[in-house]
Amino acid sequence: MERDRMRSAYHPQRQPEAARRPAAVPPQGGGPRRGPRPAVARRLPRPKLTGLGGGLFACAAMVLAAGIDWLIFDASLLGYGLLFLPVAAATALWVRPADLITAPIAAPIAFTAGVWPLAGGSGGFGGQLMGVVTALSLHAGWLYAGTLIAGLIAVVRKAVLIGRRRTMPRRVA
Numbered sequence: 297m298e299r300d301r302m303r304s305a306y307h308p309q310r311q312p313e314a315a316r317r318p319a320a321v322p323p324q325g326g327g328p329r330r331g332p333r334p335a336v337a338r339r340l341p342r343p344k345l346t347g348l349g350g351g352l353f354a355c356a357a358m359v360l361a362a363g364i365d366w367l368i369f370d371a372s373l374l375g376y377g378l379l380f381l382p383v384a385a386a387t388a389l390w391v392r393p394a395d396l397i398t399a400p401i402a403a404p405i406a407f408t409a410g411v412w413p414l415a416g417g418s419g420g421f422g423g424q425l426m427g428v429v430t431a432l433s434l435h436a437g438w439l440y441a442g443t444l445i446a447g448l449i450a451v452v453r454k455a456v457l458i459g460r461r462r463t464m465p466r467r468v469a
Contacts, residue, residue: 343390347398350391354402357383358410371414373431377438380407384442388449396454400447407439408432 345353361379369375383406388399408428417427432439 344392345387345390345395346392347395347402350387350395350398351402351405353390354383354387354406355409357386358406359413362410362413366414371416373411373414373435373438376411376414377435377441380410380438380442381445384446385449388446388453391450393453393457396450399450400443403443403446404439407442411435 358380361383362376365372365376365379380403384399384403387402387406388396391399411431412424412428415424415427415431417424417430
């Protein structure tokens with residue numbers, strides 16, 4: 297208790313947070329300038345999903361897409377494939393930068409999870425499984441296209457992150 301009374305008012309631990317921080321130096325030269333975002337970009341959602349969250353989002357969205365496809369298009373796998381492409385792109389766009397590798401992995405898993413109710417197999421588990429394998433083999437083009445979209449978006453995002461990291465000035469400790 298006596299020790300606290302002996303400290304001066306200017307002790308570094310008692311200074312306000314703002315006084316302890318060094319003054320920010322404005323960037324010199326042609327660094328990246330961020331102006332106001334366009335109106336369309338301000339309206340778009342910017343969630344940051346973890347790898348697991350991105351996979352769960354993709355699976356849930358594809359099961360929902362399968363239900364919509366079953367109700368509207370009478371279980372057409374063409375409609376399901378068309379709905380898969382934006383889901384794969386959204387998953388790759390919304391996953392956080394640390395988990396970019398999971399987007400191209402989650403896309404085919406989500407396609408498989410959603411194709412299960414549309415496969416139309418019969419005769420128990422074995423029949424259902426054969427229906428899923430048949431649907432996957434007959435509509436592999438949609439599966440490859442969505443995985444390619446997710447992979448390309450992830451690679452471009454990673455390249456942009458690496459480019460930004462290289463242009464940022466290094467702090468001297």
